[in-house]
Amino acid sequence: MKISVKINGKTVERDVDPRMLLVHFLRDELGLTGTKVGCDTSQCGSCTVHLNGEALKSCTFFAVQADGAEITTIEGLAANGSLHPMQEGFWEKHGLQCGYCTPGMIMASVAFLKKHAHPTEEDIRHGLEGNLCRCTGYHNIVAAVKAASEKMGG
Amino acid sequence: MSLIGKSVIRTDAVGKVTGKTPYPSDVNFEDQLWMKILFSARSHARIVSIDTSEALAYPGVIAVFTAVDVPQNSYGLIMPDQPVLCGPGSDQAGADIVRCYMDNVALVVAETEEIAAAARDLIKVEYEDLPAVYDPYEAMKDGAPQLHLNTPKNILCHYRIRKGDMGSAWQQADVVVEGEFHTAYQEHAFLQPEAGIGYIDDEGRVTVLVAGQWTHEDQEQIAHALSLPLEQVRVIYPAVGGAFGGREDMSVQIVLALAAYKLRRPVKIIWSREESIKYHHKRHPISIKAKWGARKDGKLVAMEAEVVGDAGGYAYTSTKVLGNTNMMVAGPYEIPNAHIDTYAVYTNNIPTGAFRGFGGPQGAFAAEGMMNRLADALGMDPVEVRRVNLLTDDKLAIVGTPMPKGVTIGPVVEKCAEESGYWQRKNDTFERLPVEQPADPAKRRGVGFACAFKNVGFSFGAPENCWGTIEIHGDATIEKVVVRHAAAEVGQGTHTVIMQMAAEAVGVPMEKVELIASDTAFTDNSGSVSASRMTFMAGNAIRGAAEIAVQKWKDEDRPAVGVYQYRPPKTTPYDPKTGRSEPNFAYGYVAQIVEVEVDIETGHVDLIRVISANDVGRAVNPQQVKGQIEGAVVQAQGYAIMENLISMEGRILNPYLSTYLIPTVYDIPKEVKSVILEYADPIGPWGARGMAEMPFLPLAPAIADAIHDATGIWIDRLPLTPDRVVKTLRENGIGVAFS
Ligand code: FES
Ligand code: FES
Numbered sequence A: 001m002k003i004s005v006k007i008n009g010k011t012v013e014r015d016v017d018p019r020m021l022l023v024h025f026l027r028d029e030l031g032l033t034g035t036k037v038g039c040d041t042s043q044c045g046s047c048t049v050h051l052n053g054e055a056l057k058s059c060t061f062f063a064v065q066a067d068g069a070e071i072t073t074i075e076g077l078a079a080n081g082s083l084h085p086m087q088e089g090f091w092e093k094h095g096l097q098c099g100y101c102t103p104g105m106i107m108a109s110v111a112f113l114k115k116h117a118h119p120t121e122e123d124i125r126h127g128l129e130g131n132l133c134r135c136t137g138y139h140n141i142v143a144a145v146k147a148a149s150e151k152m153g154g
Numbered sequence B: 001m002s003l004i005g006k007s008v009i010r011t012d013a014v015g016k017v018t019g020k021t022p023y024p025s026d027v028n029f030e031d032q033l034w035m036k037i038l039f040s041a042r043s044h045a046r047i048v049s050i051d052t053s054e055a056l057a058y059p060g061v062i063a064v065f066t067a068v069d070v071p072q073n074s075y076g077l078i079m080p081d082q083p084v085l086c087g088p089g090s091d092q093a094g095a096d097i098v099r100c101y102m103d104n105v106a107l108v109v110a111e112t113e114e115i116a117a118a119a120r121d122l123i124k125v126e127y128e129d130l131p132a133v134y135d136p137y138e139a140m141k142d143g144a145p146q147l148h149l150n151t152p153k154n155i156l157c158h159y160r161i162r163k164g165d166m167g168s169a170w171q172q173a174d175v176v177v178e179g180e181f182h183t184a185y186q187e188h189a190f191l192q193p194e195a196g197i198g199y200i201d202d203e204g205r206v207t208v209l210v211a212g213q214w215t216h217e218d219q220e221q222i223a224h225a226l227s228l229p230l231e232q233v234r235v236i237y238p239a240v241g242g243a244f245g246g247r248e249d250m251s252v253q254i255v256l257a258l259a260a261y262k263l264r265r266p267v268k269i270i271w272s273r274e275e276s277i278k279y280h281h282k283r284h285p286i287s288i289k290a291k292w293g294a295r296k297d298g299k300l301v302a303m304e305a306e307v308v309g310d311a312g313g314y315a316y317t318s319t320k321v322l323g324n325t326n327m328m329v330a331g332p333y334e335i336p337n338a339h340i341d342t343y344a345v346y347t348n349n350i351p352t353g354a355f356r357g358f359g360g361p362q363g364a365f366a367a368e369g370m371m372n373r374l375a376d377a378l379g380m381d382p383v384e385v386r387r388v389n390l391l392t393d394d395k396l397a398i399v400g401t402p403m404p405k406g407v408t409i410g411p412v413v414e415k416c417a418e419e420s421g422y423w424q425r426k427n428d429t430f431e432r433l434p435v436e437q438p439a440d441p442a443k444r445r446g447v448g449f450a451c452a453f454k455n456v457g458f459s460f461g462a463p464e465n466c467w468g469t470i471e472i473h474g475d476a477t478i479e480k481v482v483v484r485h486a487a488a489e490v491g492q493g494t495h496t497v498i499m500q501m502a503a504e505a506v507g508v509p510m511e512k513v514e515l516i517a518s519d520t521a522f523t524d525n526s527g528s529v530s531a532s533r534m535t536f537m538a539g540n541a542i543r544g545a546a547e548i549a550v551q552k553w554k555d556e557d558r559p560a561v562g563v564y565q566y567r568p569p570k571t572t573p574y575d576p577k578t579g580r581s582e583p584n585f586a587y588g589y590v591a592q593i594v595e596v597e598v599d600i601e602t603g604h605v606d607l608i609r610v611i612s613a614n615d616v617g618r619a620v621n622p623q624q625v626k627g628q629i630e631g632a633v634v635q636a637q638g639y640a641i642m643e644n645l646i647s648m649e650g651r652i653l654n655p656y657l658s659t660y661l662i663p664t665v666y667d668i669p670k671e672v673k674s675v676i677l678e679y680a681d682p683i684g685p686w687g688a689r690g691m692a693e694m695p696f697l698p699l700a701p702a703i704a705d706a707i708h709d710a711t712g713i714w715i716d717r718l719p720l721t722p723d724r725v726v727k728t729l730r731e732n733g734i735g736v737a738f739s
Helices: A023-030 A085-092 A102-115 A121-127 A139-151 B013-017 B053-058 B114-122 B164-171 B217-224 B255-261 B273-279 B320-326 B362-380 B381-388 B409-421 B495-505 B534-554 B620-642 B699-711 B722-731
Strands: A004-005 A011-017 A049-050 A054-057 A070-072 B033-039 B045-053 B059-066 B104-110 B126-128 B157-165 B175-182 B196-199 B205-211 B233-236 B267-270 B286-294 B299-313 B336-346 B423-426 B429-432 B443-455 B466-475 B478-485 B513-517 B560-565 B586-600 B607-614 B670-676
Touching: A049 A102, A049 B164, A054 A102, A085 A102, A085 A139, A085 B013, A102 A121, A102 A139, A102 B013, A121 A139, A139 B620, B013 B534, B033 B273, B033 B320, B045 B053, B045 B104, B053 B059, B053 B114, B059 B114, B059 B255, B104 B255, B104 B534, B114 B362, B157 B320, B164 B286, B164 B299, B164 B336, B175 B362, B196 B255, B205 B217, B217 B233, B217 B255, B217 B466, B233 B320, B233 B429, B255 B267, B255 B670, B286 B362, B299 B362, B299 B478, B320 B336, B320 B362, B320 B443, B362 B381, B362 B443, B362 B560, B362 B699, B381 B409, B381 B429, B381 B443, B409 B443, B409 B586, B409 B670, B443 B699, B466 B534, B478 B495, B495 B513, B534 B560, B586 B699, B607 B620, B607 B699, B620 B670
Parallel strands: A004 A070, B033 B267, B205 B233, B299 B336, B478 B513, B607 B670
Antiparallel strands: A004 A011, A049 A054, A049 A070, B033 B104, B045 B126, B059 B104, B157 B336, B175 B286, B196 B205, B196 B267, B286 B299, B423 B429, B443 B586, B466 B478, B466 B560, B586 B607
């Protein structure tokens, strides 16, 4: 099936197998390997991207469903070479160790902040419940999101 | 200004926050093929035949490999007791037998992953079932099925500690407590499932790009199985998505190398989460029967323990893990009389091996459980009962020899109590303050204490060393400093710390330092990232190398190159009869206090606050040290109260993150207070000790103590899941009024 998707600001048209998951379309067809796969049951959130500005676990979605949509992946977050405040937050606050959860965590956090400009710690904990991290114990991730929200005028 | 003690931001952070850093699954080659593994369908059976004809005929299939294709069909980290591929036709005795479900039987290589998977289903394996055994106690009985030649009763190892005179010891005790502790499996659940790619590099070397913990050990095991000289095998680690001990043994390394070697084409594999959970080793479930005795004043007089660990089908690192438990089961205490027997036992379950703490958490669960019970029985404060017994530089460890100098568990325990807010110090005595109870009668709060020690580096006579190379480039002034070091960056931050230490050792700013790492083609052996050893070992290697390089620089050598192998003081194995040994050259010390809220209606245990006091010797990078403490605490929280891997007759029933639950951000304690103490290790680089495992050890026993404080009930079986807690409370008459 032919689809047309705007990915990180660029329109791409491709013929895809109707069973192809969006995450595989991004990783295997387009080489956008910043989006990760960590599970088979839509538990971990490593594959989180934005679909029309909303967070989406791209392993739960077919590529064909994204036809006509706008998608942002971690590769498209840093505008003109400077880090997004959320990326800066994770960088500064040691919000990562192995980094495998990080792209999904950052994408989920950016989408979350759009809806909660002034989040409390409790809000952040609720908001990121769908993203697993096995390394950090999450405290620095929460701190990173908090720092980013403040930087973004929250 | 010194770089040691500075929270330098991770050197790999930008790549990781922008998604640019490649992990093994992100690397692709133009002409790559895909592999799928056929695993065993039996827990114990002889493979009579394997018919691969239909699979081979499937369009797109390039090759199918079985046991006959493996040059030397055996591997293993401490002993090569596992076939690379199980099946008939290989010259390795016993290689036709599968001993657990994670045994590999055949490899299918095809044009795409889907084709490889479809063809795998067409392989016909004829099994002849063998009697199986799943309980280590059963496996040790006469007449139990024997899994390996030369291992009667399936006893892989048996350690003894015989200290003092047990005949008279118990008579000196005013109080004796007994307990039976059972710990459970734990799955590493690193976020990146196993993946890798095997290929032939430009110099004709069989190369595997993979995630692991010790490049040179992977290289050695691949070379062994392929019967190749070491220099014809190369191992490269790109970014590694977590490890925690779970990548210490082989997963996809050898099979990728084999396929690339045979086909001369790149071959890639990615395991699903299900495959990851089903087919790599786990933390050992260990049963410990313990008996401890003390005088009225709290002084320990004797302890006794029987420790039985389920090794599963193959050795992995079981002899080392149980070696650790054998010692840790006595805790960081001076005990004049002791009698310990420890066994690692083969069964037809999934193999068990390295996982953060390496036998220490299981030992601590029993040792601290006993200490807390003693405190209770004696009517003594748990901190005070420790203070009477803790090891010091002048006391003998349970193995009958002095500890390495710099024993600081005493001050660590005191600092933990002081900083916690739950204790107050009065005339040099610690007193627990009462904890406020919630209004809801179904909710009860309690506070618990535990402490622990953990070795840094390889133990019991295992060869221990670490190479490092420093090159100083420039002419009149230093332009750059290149460090070569094999340490695997698994997320712990070792590459950043190595660069910090190199810059400090040479005396240049960090911007001038370049690191070449994690590739056997460019670095010497640095040992594994395990046993909390890398900062300690790499730091000493780098200091040695820098000293040589700086001298050469002064002597006008350009570039000035220093190569150094650090060797720590020698350790010795257990004496087979008494257990006497010099087991380790360094330790890290930790104490934790937790507050929990137990819902006596549902059995839910909410971990509210954790205070973790850790002697790290010197925090080279305090922010990273704090990150390790928080990460270890939450992983241990999972271990203690959430993570419940279910194995039935050797088969894992919940191999998904939807059924094997690890902590989410919503589960974690409101506060993890890291108390970082810096009592220098006399032989640590800049005084640093290892620290990343230690905060894992005391958490489970501290939680069990807090549950007892809240409810009056001891629960000695992990995990402390709601169903277990509620059942135990009901059996003890608690919560009945609400049911
Ligand atoms: S890969 Fe785990 S949620 Fe998508
Ligand atoms: S940093 Fe490793 S999983 Fe989050």
